Amino acid sequence: MRWTGGALIAAGLALAGCAAPMQAPPRPQVPVANDSPALSAEAAVRQFTSVVRTVEPVAERNCRTTAPAADCDFQIVVDDRPGQGVNAFQTLDSTGRPVLAFTLGLIADVRNPDELAFVMSHEAAHHILAHLDRQRVNATAGAEVFGGWAAATGVSGAGVELATRIGAALGARSYSKQFELEADALGARIAQSAGYDAVRGARYFTRIPDPGDRFLGTHPPNGDRMETVRRAVGG
Numbered sequence: 630m631r632w633t634g635g636a637l638i639a640a641g642l643a644l645a646g647c648a649a650p651m652q653a654p655p656r657p658q659v660p661v662a663n664d665s666p667a668l669s670a671e672a673a674v675r676q677f678t679s680v681v682r683t684v685e686p687v688a689e690r691n692c693r694t695t696a697p698a699a700d701c702d703f704q705i706v707v708d709d710r711p712g713q714g715v716n717a718f719q720t721l722d723s724t725g726r727p728v729l730a731f732t733l734g735l736i737a738d739v740r741n742p743d744e745l746a747f748v749m750s751h752e753a754a755h756h757i758l759a760h761l762d763r764q765r766v767n768a769t770a771g772a773e774v775f776g777g778w779a780a781a782t783g784v785s786g787a788g789v790e791l792a793t794r795i796g797a798a799l800g801a802r803s804y805s806k807q808f809e810l811e812a813d814a815l816g817a818r819i820a821q822s823a824g825y826d827a828v829r830g831a832r833y834f835t836r837i838p839d840p841g842d843r844f845l846g847t848h849p850p851n852g853d854r855m856e857t858v859r860r861a862v863g864g
Contacts, residue, residue: 667740677736680745681705687823688753691815696757700726703753708732717748719755727756739833746823747830747858751816758815760808806849813854814861821862831858 668676685703692701704722708730715734722728729752739745755761817827834851 719752743826743830744833746820746825750819754812754815817858817861
């Protein structure tokens with residue numbers, strides 16, 4: 630088992646509409662629409678440890694099969710920096726090793742092992758599917774297009790720099806919803822293979838705000854995500 634506490638120092642490039650790792654904005658607390666109560670701190674720690682021990686080897690096996698050229702040695706960490714909210718994300722450390730990070734808020738917020746296993750498997754799927762690399766390519770292409778257009782119109786150097794940054798951000802977001810659905814599908818299969826109920830786990834979406842289908846939003850509507858999970862595992 631490879632998980633550590635302590636503040637996470639993320640060195641990899643991550644471009645999911647945020648300046649640092651692949652992550653959604655912190656999720657506000659909403660009323661529970663689930664069959665399980667909130668866990669005590671002690672129970673949440675036990676649950677996290679158990680799910681890591683079970684999901685990690687399954688995710689690594691899937692990684693070695695699906696992406697044999699990738700580094701499949703996942704490092705699972707707890708991001709205990711103050712004020713991080715409810716979040717999980719995938720990134721790379723300074724050596725390129727994949728990191729799956731979970732804030733204390735998320736560890737406390739999940740209500741059952743199925744939810745935590747699904748979230749963990751979803752983040753592992755982002756790495757297996759090379760989403761960080763694919764976002765980097767999209768960001769580079771967007772930066773080149775917008776920066777080139779700005780230069781061709783004769784704007785100032787500062788204007789070209791701004792256009793390049795905007796192009797990179799738009800490029801990174803261009804397929805973010807698709808990436809989330811891809812990670813939902815593969816993550817559901819990983820969680821199910823590890824012995825968890827992926828459909829029950831994905832019901833975590835019923836307790837977070839629905840992003841709908843916002844223009845340039847980074848995450849798809851919650852209903853689309855639930856349907857993707859059901860199709861992935863035949864549920």
